[in-house]
Amino acid sequence: MDHLLPFESKRLRTDLRDSLFGQHIVSDVVLKAVSSFMTDKNPNKPLVLSLHGSTGTGKNHVAKIIARNIYKKGENCKHVHTYISEYNFPNKQYSHIYSAQLKQQIITAVYWFPRSMFIFDEMDKMHPQLIDIIKPFLDYNAQVDGVSFNKAIFIFLSNAGGNVITEVALDFWRSGRAREEIRMNSKELETKISENINKNSKGGFSHSSLVNNHLIDHYIPFLPLELEHVGQCAVAEMIHLNIKPNYDVALRVAKDMPFFPEKERVFAVKGCKSVRQKLVLYFD
Structure with a gap:
């Protein structure tokens, strides 16, 4: 064992x-x-x-x-x-x-x-x-x-x-x-x-x-994720990628994701999926 x-x-x-x-x-x-x-x-x-x-x-x-x-x-x-x-x-x-x-x-x-x-x-x-x-x-x-x-x-x-x-x-x-x-x-x-x-x-x-x-x-x-949760995922990805956590960037990444319902924009359509792919666009 x-x-x-x-x-x-x-x-x-x-x-x-x-x-x-x-x-x-x-x-x-x-x-x-x-x-x-x-x-x-x-x-x-x-x-x-x-x-x-x-x-x-x-x-x-x-x-x-x-x-x-x-x-x-x-x-x-x-x-x-x-x-x-x-x-x-x-x-x-x-x-x-x-x-x-x-x-x-x-x-x-x-x-x-x-x-x-x-x-x-x-x-x-x-x-x-x-x-x-x-x-x-x-x-x-x-x-x-x-x-x-x-x-x-x-x-x-x-x-x-x-x-x-x-x-x-x-x-x-x-x-x-x-x-x-x-x-x-x-x-x-x-x-x-x-x-x-x-x-x-x-x-x-x-x-x-x-x-x-x-x-x-x-x-x-598993509940649909809100803006703050996607932001937390972005911070976690920064740490995983050995990037110094930047909460402003994390929030910008989160806000760039699609949300629903269309008017209220409460829940992330894809949750935390694609956060890592979006994140790399914000760093050289």
Whole structure:
């Protein structure tokens, strides 16, 4: 187990606080869910997190934060397995082949390393057959081919539910309430997300037994980002690029990004995506 870091809840809390912006719900749920799971010596099922929200709100970033607080090499650890729907499974006619390969890869990975992590990006575009292959690994006290999956971690990333989350955030803004008042139970937010996935998802999530069998532990909503959050992302990118932080430049970068609704310009269309590309235009 020398690939694992000694898990520290305090370190994860600090990392979420310092490198994730505008996502108080995410920070709270991820901290509690991951800490509880990692400190349980005998969990009765794998940890299954489903991250939902529009582009650039931090879903991939949070998956990386979780990985770097569990593994010494973070996302680059050989026990972190990432699948991107349209890249790894591009042709629907080959779904039966992909399914067989995916099943064997997961079983082999967990057989050799029980604390393996699996990240599935673009879940809303994945074929139902592929998603249903994953289902047996996620159940309570699951054993497949004699392998226990109770210590594994599955993280699903999806844009599904993004519109519902945005509507809730806009409602709060229009009523003059702070976004920090939005909680998981705000107008039954978690229920709305899961219902929206079932109703509108183009991919396998809509008919998936993952949803129907309640195997996902937490649906985690990523709120659309505001101007200040994009500015914070710009400052973080400066630090990452070894550029001395300049808050005036960060704000200019943020203001150059597209926002919606068109008149009010409240939320960033692309979140923090493209911030690094925009940032380089301001420096020689």
